[in-house]
Structure formats: structure tokens, C-alpha cells
Amino acid sequence: RERKRERKREREEEEGSWRQRTMSQCDVENAVSRCVREKLRWGDLPMSVKELFDHSVEKWKEGVLETCLRLELPYKGSLARHVTSNEKGYYDTIVKNGLNTLQLYPYHIGIHVCIFLQYTPFRYYKEMLESIMKAEQSYDVLPNFTAIDMLRLTGVGRNEYIDMMNKLKIQNWFLWRRKKHPIHTLLPSAPVETMELGYWWRAHGLKAEDVTKLGESERRVLEVLKVGEVEKGKETGKEKAERKTGRILGEHLRGESEHEEGRSSHTDEEGQAAARDEDGASYQKHKKALRCGNLPRDILTVLYRKDLIFCSVPIKRDDLIVVPSLKGFVMNRTTVNTFEPILYKVLFALDERTTPEQLANLLQIDLSLVKRAISLYCRLGFAQRRNEKGLLNAEGKPTSSLFHSSWILWATRRREKGLSTVVPLTSSALSPALLGGGPSLLSDDLDDSGAATSPSSKGMGTNKFRCGFVFDSRLTAFLMMGNLTSGLKTYAVTLFEQGKLIDSQLCDFLRELDGVRMDEGELDREGEAQTYFDHAINLRSALRSLRGGTDSEPTREVEMIRIESMTNVERDARQRLLEKNYDLLISVSPLTPQPQSIITGVHPPHLGPPIQEVMSVWFRLYLYSHLRHGPTAVLIPKGRRLLHIPAELGGTDTFFLTNFTSEGSTVSRMALLPAINEQLRSSPVLVQVYNSQYKTVYRPLPWMRRSWSSDCLNLEGRGSLERTEESMERLSWKNKSAGG
Numbered sequence: 001r002e003r004k005r006e007r008k009r010e011r012e013e014e015e016g017s018w019r020q021r022t023m024s025q026c027d028v029e030n031a032v033s034r035c036v037r038e039k040l041r042w043g044d045l046p047m048s049v050k051e052l053f054d055h056s057v058e059k060w061k062e063g064v065l066e067t068c069l070r071l072e073l074p075y076k077g078s079l080a081r082h083v084t085s086n087e088k089g090y091y092d093t094i095v096k097n098g099l100n101t102l103q104l105y106p107y108h109i110g111i112h113v114c115i116f117l118q119y120t121p122f123r124y125y126k127e128m129l130e131s132i133m134k135a136e137q138s139y140d141v142l143p144n145f146t147a148i149d150m151l152r153l154t155g156v157g158r159n160e161y162i163d164m165m166n167k168l169k170i171q172n173w174f175l176w177r178r179k180k181h182p183i184h185t186l187l188p189s190a191p192v193e194t195m196e197l198g199y200w201w202r203a204h205g206l207k208a209e210d211v212t213k214l215g216e217s218e219r220r221v222l223e224v225l226k227v228g229e230v231e232k233g234k235e236t237g238k239e240k241a242e243r244k245t246g247r248i249l250g251e252h253l254r255g256e257s258e259h260e261e262g263r264s265s266h267t268d269e270e271g272q273a274a275a276r277d278e279d280g281a282s283y284q285k286h287k288k289a290l291r292c293g294n295l296p297r298d299i300l301t302v303l304y305r306k307d308l309i310f311c312s313v314p315i316k317r318d319d320l321i322v323v324p325s326l327k328g329f330v331m332n333r334t335t336v337n338t339f340e341p342i343l344y345k346v347l348f349a350l351d352e353r354t355t356p357e358q359l360a361n362l363l364q365i366d367l368s369l370v371k372r373a374i375s376l377y378c379r380l381g382f383a384q385r386r387n388e389k390g391l392l393n394a395e396g397k398p399t400s401s402l403f404h405s406s407w408i409l410w411a412t413r414r415r416e417k418g419l420s421t422v423v424p425l426t427s428s429a430l431s432p433a434l435l436g437g438g439p440s441l442l443s444d445d446l447d448d449s450g451a452a453t454s455p456s457s458k459g460m461g462t463n464k465f466r467c468g469f470v471f472d473s474r475l476t477a478f479l480m481m482g483n484l485t486s487g488l489k490t491y492a493v494t495l496f497e498q499g500k501l502i503d504s505q506l507c508d509f510l511r512e513l514d515g516v517r518m519d520e521g522e523l524d525r526e527g528e529a530q531t532y533f534d535h536a537i538n539l540r541s542a543l544r545s546l547r548g549g550t551d552s553e554p555t556r557e558v559e560m561i562r563i564e565s566m567t568n569v570e571r572d573a574r575q576r577l578l579e580k581n582y583d584l585l586i587s588v589s590p591l592t593p594q595p596q597s598i599i600t601g602v603h604p605p606h607l608g609p610p611i612q613e614v615m616s617v618w619f620r621l622y623l624y625s626h627l628r629h630g631p632t633a634v635l636i637p638k639g640r641r642l643l644h645i646p647a648e649l650g651g652t653d654t655f656f657l658t659n660f661t662s663e664g665s666t667v668s669r670m671a672l673l674p675a676i677n678e679q680l681r682s683s684p685v686l687v688q689v690y691n692s693q694y695k696t697v698y699r700p701l702p703w704m705r706r707s708w709s710s711d712c713l714n715l716e717g718r719g720s721l722e723r724t725e726e727s728m729e730r731l732s733w734k735n736k737s738a739g740g
Helices: 002-038 047-052 057-071 087-101 107-117 121-134 144-154 158-170 173-177 216-225 237-245 251-261 265-275 297-305 340-349 356-363 367-380 405-416 432-436 444-448 473-481 488-497 503-514 527-547 571-581 617-627 672-679 705-711 715-737
Strands: 202-205 309-312 465-471 556-562 584-587 633-636 654-659 665-668 685-689
Touching: 002 057, 057 087, 087 107, 087 121, 107 309, 107 367, 121 144, 121 158, 144 367, 202 216, 216 297, 297 309, 297 405, 340 356, 340 367, 356 367, 356 571, 465 527, 465 571, 473 488, 473 527, 488 503, 488 556, 503 527, 503 556, 527 556, 617 633, 617 685, 654 672, 665 672, 672 685
Parallel strands: 465 556, 465 584
Antiparallel strands: 202 309, 633 685, 654 665, 654 685
């Protein structure tokens, strides 16, 4: 007994010391995060915080440096410059960590990485491809956004990667393991030719190893954009004057240079957002970056494919962003990277009515991180700026005399083919007050100086009633796996990854759903195929009923929201988003019981399950009891192990099993006992007698009896529906009479 008491005391002491160390470690991490966030130096720290580091400056520096590297902060805009003097080594560590963990290229500090390390995005992803091929890893190890950016730059997707790996294994596998295999003949040597540069992006010149290999025009453009020589102070007075005035490329560049000279801090919002204060102090060394639209497009493309320029994508705090359907999204895996949760939060909350500044306030995220995420979406082609004037106006004339003629010709040809170079800012994004007067969002001042004030969150939307249509991931799975139409898979990916589909996209989405038809030879389809078909048809009917009017001119706005994506946002931020964007929430039925109840606020009103139990088997048993109608059912507690089938289930051949965490499924009598015992290990199980006469009827909204004869898919179940509705009405009246 004494030995047992002694061992118990030792375990309690160990647990207490472990909790104390854990709490101390958490305190240190919180203190370091605060230092980095507020840029507090060692002398500015209170004595209580210094005690966490044992009054050691070296421990504090190690923690700050590790945090700065993990957050990939710019050297000269953070505490990193105060804890290490090796700027090149700092960026080199960030790049190596990114390559080892297969993270995205750090575009927000890309100009520094290119200048100090000559690591362009293409070289970065090429080395990443080489490393995972050398380790013979699967393509699935690449995170989602890394795989997307790699495909955009190198053209290597899943199929291309598998093909290259097969060639490596077939041809001299032993030599490949000894690094003698010509892997560079398989890897791409330059960025893909089909990659497009935005005319409003900023171009930064990089140092060329051998200028003699460039053409005269390419060398002149590179000299105008030259940044590497300026960094090392080797630029001659004549070259500096030519770069400032833009004489090399003509008079139109002189105007652009003068314009750039007087610009505010918004010149390079992506790369230097964290390296300057919000009062307008800009990062002087790379302030001279020109727009891509002011340079010859063909020469710019050649220089980009030769890794001689780097392009930044500037985002301002008052921009309006629209996210079309996610085409080309690669669904691999998610990571624990600190920036990836922010990417998904911003992607879910982003809409054409909210500016980056407002979005940062709603999500309680630093503005520079929000702009960094939006800049990445624009670079990947997943988002576009709505307040861009475009290269051409409605009459087909250039919107600015500073745009190069090659870009004007490119835009004209795209317009003739019915393609657009920019998403126009239509009246749907403006309030009546803004349309009537005040500074125009289409003015030149907005794009360059930011003088035009951004509208408020309420004024940026229309006066239409906006409804949120809440669904779960099963609906996206039905659209993805059903092979109903080829275009539905793109919308299914958008609904799953972004977590929503805005009203302006529903017109095209409904047009795709109109392509879902039941041919004469498919009238007898059963099982999963019939389930996919029924859900697509009912979804189409429900959306049109909620929107009203016509597809192109609805009377109400509807946005589809995936409930699992809402859980990625903190509770308070989620409630602020719902209150700002929606007048009503309607949940599709049934929702999966696994997620916790996340719609808890009073506003907007929610028509759907008020508590999680409504989506569970308990509510099903409640209905069976009060309606006095339903199949024979047995609820077995978790942890039990059955040796025989319960006698209450009788001699039926087919049963329906439902646990508390997933959907139900039909099971034959022969496989019933093993299936029950397997599911009882993790959850209680509801076993119901399955009668072949029972019919599952999928009903779209609204549930009106007069529509049963016209669009109900299972007409033979109409009588059961009528009896069910009458029973529900009697139950409702009974509860009201009893004061319930």
C-alpha cells in the first residue's frame, strides 16, 4: 500500500510539473507573438515578460527569430532586423523551410528573395519538383495551393507528374538513384507559354547573368525595370536618368515615371505592405516598379519566361474583389501552415460587397494578411478586381494613354472573341446614393491615388432581400460524383473549397442544372444514381423558388453556404459576417448531425434545425412516437456487443442502420450482426426494419400540395406525404392548444 501511495504521489508530481512546463511554454509563445506583432524590443518589455525568458536576451532573440521565420515576415519591416544582421541568410532560411515543407512561394517578399537569392517562383517550384521526385513521393503530398501555383507556372499537374515518374522508373532506375539520370530533360525549362500577366500588375526587373544573350528591345525594357543594379549601387548616372524619365521606351513611359514618382504608398501593396506604416511611407528602393500594361506585352512575356522579371500583384484597402467559380483548383491536401487557415477564411468571407479593410475588421485579421491572401487569389486567377477600369472603354478606346499599344491590341482581339480582360463594376455593386453622385468608383483617381472613398458595407449591396441557403458537404459530393453534367463539377469544387456560391453565379449554375434530365432509358435508375439525380432536380427547384422572378432578374438574392466552411471562422467573426450579409438563413434538410450548432445568433433569422438534436436519431424516434407511424426500430447503446439479432426486429431480410455520426445504410440480414457490432465501437446504432414498400421521397422547397402532381419524382408516395402532412398539422395544433 505504501508503495502504491508513493507511486501515485510521483505520478501526480510529474503531471503537475508537466502542466507547469506546458503553461510556461504557452506563456512564452504568447509573449513572443505579442513582441513580433507590436514590434516590441527587449528594452520595451516589462519585467514580468522578461522573467519568462529568464532575463536572457539570447532566448528572446531566438524566439523572435523563429516566429518571424514561421510567419515569413519581411526583414526590414519586422523585428527580424533587430535580432539578426544577416538579411540574405534570413531569406535563405525562409526559402529552405518552404521547400522542405512544400509551401507556397513567398510572393509577399518575392522581390527580396529574387534579388538576394535569385529564387524566382519558377526556379522555386522546379527545385521542389526535383526533390519530391528524387524521394519518389506521390503527387498528393503537395498542398492544395502549392499544387495550383506549380501547375500554373510549370504546367506539371497530376497526370504530367505520374508520366515523368514512370519515365524515371523505366529508364535506368539504378542510375537515377545515383543522381546520374537526366532529370532536367524531363522537368520544364521555362514557365508555360499560356500563363497570363495582368496589365495592372507591377513589373520588377532582375539582374541578368549575360546581357549579350538578350535582344536589343529586351535589354532596353530590362534596363528600365532594373532593380538589382540599383540595390548594389552600380547604376551609372546616365542609366539612372534614362530609367527615371523612361526615354528608352518613348514618351508614354515618361508620363508613367512622373506619375509613379508622386504616388502614395499603394504602389506595391503585396510585396511591401508589412514593411511600411499605414501613413504612406513607402519602401523607396522598389518604388519605381511600372505597370505591366505600360510595357510591350510580348517582350514582357519573353523576359518573364527567362526569369528576368518578377511581377507583384498590388491590392489596396478599398478594392472590390469578385471570386468566380474555381476553375483549375487542385484538391490534394491541407497543411498546418500558419497562412493556410487565413487563406480559407478569406476565401469564404470574400465577396464583391466587402473591401479588404472591412474584411480584416470582420475577421479580426491583420490587413496585410488579408491583402496578401487576396493578392494570391488574383495571381492564381481565382479572383479579380471589380474596380479596374480595364484597357478599353465601352466604345473600344483605350482608357489611358499610358497603356502600350501591344496591350490595346491584345484587349481588342479578346473583346472580338467575346472574352473579357477585367470584371466591370456594374450598378449591382453600387448603392443608389453612389449612382446619383459623389466620387465615382470608375474614376482614374481610385486606381492610382486612392482618393475616392469606398462605400460602406451596407451601401455596396442592392436593396434586394438576401437569403443564405445553408447546406452540408453531402450536396457537393452528390454534384461531384453524380456525373450529371460536365460543368457541375466546377461548381461542386467551388462550393466545397470556397464554401459558398454568390447570387451572381447562380444564373449559370441553374443553367447547368437545367442540363440534368432523365432520359427515357433512365427512368428505372435506382440506388445512388437516382439519389444524385433527385438532389440535383430538387436543388434547382428550391433555388428558383427562393430567388423568385427569372434566372437573370430574380426578386431576391440567394447565396449558397456550406456549413462546414462556417466552422473555420471564429464564432464572433462568423456572426458578424452573417449579420452583415444576410437577411434570412434557410437550412437544407437534412443536415448531417456531426457539426455542432454554429448558427446561434438572433439575427439573421434562421429557418432550420434550432439545435443539433433535431438532426439526430432522437428526433426521428420522437416523430415515430407522436405520429404513431414508422418502422420497427431498436436503439442500441454504444459499447454493447450483440451475440444475436434482437427478437423485436422479426424475420425481415433487410434492415436500415443509422449511427450518430454518419448517414444510414441498408444491410442484409446475413451481414447485420457484424455491421452492428462494428458501428457500436464508436457510436450508438439505430436499427430499423426496412420494408420494400417504403419509399424515400425527395421534396424541393416550397412544400406545396398543388405542386405534387407536376414535379414530384415519386408520385406513388403522394398519399404518404399527404398523411404525413396532416399528422404534422394535428401535432402542431395539439401543441399550440396545450400551450407548447
